[in-house]
Amino acid sequence: MTNNSVKNLLLTITLLTLILVPFGLDSFHTEMVAKILVFAIFAMSLDLLIGFTGLISFGHAAYFGLAAYTVAIYTSNTDESNLFITLALSMLSAGIAALIVGLFVLRTKGIYFIMVTLAFAQMMYFVFHDTDIGGGSDGVYVNSRPTPELFGTTLFDMSEMSNIYWLVLACLVLVYAFLKRMLNSPFGRTLQGIKSNEHRMQSMGYSTYWYKLGAFTIAGSLAGCAGFLYAVIFGFVTPELLSWHESGNVLLMVILGGMGNLIGAILGATAFVLMQDMFADITEHWPLLMGSVIVFAVLFMPGGIVQLPSRIKQTLQSWSKS
Amino acid sequence: MNDIILNARGVSKRFGGLLANNNLNIQLQTGKLHALLGPNGAGKSTCINLLSGDLPVSGGRIELYGKDITELSNTQRSKLGIGRSYQRTNIMMNFTVFENVRLAAQSRKPEAWKILSSVSNNTKIIDKVSACVARAGLESKIDRLASALSHGEQRQLEIAMVLATNAKVLLLDEPLAGMGAQESACMVELLNQLKQDHAILLVEHDMDAVFAVADEITVMVNGEVLESGCPNTIKQSEKVKVAYLGEEEDNA
Numbered sequence: 001m002t003n004n005s006v007k008n009l010l011l012t013i014t015l016l017t018l019i020l021v022p023f024g025l026d027s028f029h030t031e032m033v034a035k036i037l038v039f040a041i042f043a044m045s046l047d048l049l050i051g052f053t054g055l056i057s058f059g060h061a062a063y064f065g066l067a068a069y070t071v072a073i074y075t076s077n078t079d080e081s082n083l084f085i086t087l088a089l090s091m092l093s094a095g096i097a098a099l100i101v102g103l104f105v106l107r108t109k110g111i112y113f114i115m116v117t118l119a120f121a122q123m124m125y126f127v128f129h130d131t132d133i134g135g136g137s138d139g140v141y142v143n144s145r146p147t148p149e150l151f152g153t154t155l156f157d158m159s160e161m162s163n164i165y166w167l168v169l170a171c172l173v174l175v176y177a178f179l180k181r182m183l184n185s186p187f188g189r190t191l192q193g194i195k196s197n198e199h200r201m202q203s204m205g206y207s208t209y210w211y212k213l214g215a216f217t218i219a220g221s222l223a224g225c226a227g228f229l230y231a232v233i234f235g236f237v238t239p240e241l242l243s244w245h246e247s248g249n250v251l252l253m254v255i256l257g258g259m260g261n262l263i264g265a266i267l268g269a270t271a272f273v274l275m276q277d278m279f280a281d282i283t284e285h286w287p288l289l290m291g292s293v294i295v296f297a298v299l300f301m302p303g304g305i306v307q308l309p310s311r312i313k314q315t316l317q318s319w320s321k322s
Numbered sequence: 323m324n325d326i327i328l329n330a331r332g333v334s335k336r337f338g339g340l341l342a343n344n345n346l347n348i349q350l351q352t353g354k355l356h357a358l359l360g361p362n363g364a365g366k367s368t369c370i371n372l373l374s375g376d377l378p379v380s381g382g383r384i385e386l387y388g389k390d391i392t393e394l395s396n397t398q399r400s401k402l403g404i405g406r407s408y409q410r411t412n413i414m415m416n417f418t419v420f421e422n423v424r425l426a427a428q429s430r431k432p433e434a435w436k437i438l439s440s441v442s443n444n445t446k447i448i449d450k451v452s453a454c455v456a457r458a459g460l461e462s463k464i465d466r467l468a469s470a471l472s473h474g475e476q477r478q479l480e481i482a483m484v485l486a487t488n489a490k491v492l493l494l495d496e497p498l499a500g501m502g503a504q505e506s507a508c509m510v511e512l513l514n515q516l517k518q519d520h521a522i523l524l525v526e527h528d529m530d531a532v533f534a535v536a537d538e539i540t541v542m543v544n545g546e547v548l549e550s551g552c553p554n555t556i557k558q559s560e561k562v563k564v565a566y567l568g569e570e571e572d573n574a
């Protein structure tokens with residue numbers, strides 16, 4: 001079997017397993033997997049910036065949290081909100097916010113870019129933290145889960161965790177397929193060219209600023225998709241979702257999984273959420289354990305989880321030769 | 323002569339107290355190759371950077387097809403048809419030869435804004451890439467990573483990329499640097515071919531190559547033009563001899 005067909009086989013098996021999750025797990029653990037998938041979408045959206053465009057955003061949680069708040073605010077006055085409209089509004093608000101912030105932050109480069117993305121995210125954090133827009137620092141409950149109504153018929157029951165799970169899985173597959181396709185389009189290749197050598201792209205006539213703005217906006221609205229799903233699953237939204245801790249977490253997921261690889265982002269999110277959960281069971285000082293694991297991962301696993309198989313293979317080959 | 327495409331008049335560049343380019347006049351026209359000679363530090367690369375828009379001028383005026391482009395950025399000038407190669411190889415090292423040239427070929431709007439079409443479906447661009455790669459003599463290396471090419475091949479790749487952007491004016495900064503004798507000969511042939519339908523400015527140290535392709539030569543020293551004219555004039559110029567070989571001793 002070629003490398004590619006092994007990969008496809010693995011992907012198919014994983015997808016089938018994921019579809020079957022609600023049949024094998026209770027609703028608590030199904031929710032846990034759903035949470036992983038939400039963060040996988042979030043991590044993929046950030047990987048578009050970090051791994052494919054070369055933009056290290058340290059404020060990506062802002063768009064995730066903003067979309068979650070959009071759900072809470074939009075559903076606050078009604079018991080009957082449409083899921084598709086709510087999803088569109090969440091992604092739109094996150095995308096527009098990213099567009100506006102991008103207009104400013106993309107004028108900077110390197111360390112300054114990291115700092116201004118952080119600054120804008122903190123500004124948005126304090127908007128929700130210090131005003132009554134979304135219940136202030138206590139956060140706010142989502143009044144009612146939006147219903148998946150299309151042409152007058154309700155497609156499925158949102159009070160079932162399994163249905164919510166499948167909705168999340170469908171979003172993950174769609175976001176993955178969209179990004180995969182986009183990265184192989186002229187636009188996606190342009191972004192990768194910018195990451196590789198922005199100056200050269202400019203001298204070939206690419207107005208790189210606008211392409212980066214396009215990527216920043218798309219990444220923001222995809223983070224919005226993840227934020228929407230988060231709010232729908234947990235029904236509770238706090239300013240912490242926009243905080244720099246959250247931005248840091250998603251950055252670590254991408255690094256842990258392997259930058260510049262969508263599957264890597266998914267694996268990174270999986271490892272991160274599982275470890276967080278596992279260590280929290282062992283000790284209340286779990287961030288300490290988490291931190292050491294990440295230090296070790298970065299030191300001994302450059303390229304992240306996704307490159308682990310090929311690195312192991314290389315090591316084995318060099319052993320068998322000597 | 324009204325077929326001058328690029329016209330730089332009185333162009334100067336100052337880096338603090340250093341006058342890197344002083345009052346330079348350069349005209350480029352299709353069918354002619356203009357070579358820029360001079361010892362290291364004479365300001366040749368600075369001149370290319372000024373014409374390409376990589377550096378802003380401190381004074382003077384640059385016109386393309388009679389239109390003032392002095393204030394335009396390198397990106398805007400590229401869109402208008404000025405293409406350049408770099409002295410220090412400047413390519414996407416982690417991409418293949420094909421992908422480097424493909425990016426150059428799709429740089430003409432609005433192709434690069436297509437978000438959902440697959441790059442492997444655009445046969446028009448793929449054909450163009452093949453043609454440009456072939457013209458630069460890299461067919462056999464088309465699927466190689468740029469970082470795995472020899473230095474000379476990377477120079478060829480730069481040329482292929484410039485061609486793929488449909489540039490009408492080529493600013494080539496030492497395209498022969500690091501090339502073997504055979505590669506150089508191929509490049510000279512390519513340059514002779516390219517100048518049929520391009521206006522070319524060539525910065526080059528290889529004298530044999532320069533005299534084999536140049537229609538006009540400008541010799542620079544310390545940021546100033548020392549001599550400008552056809553190759554024969556330059557060959558016989560006393561000033562150029564002095565600049566390159568030093569003062570003649572009387573006791574010869």
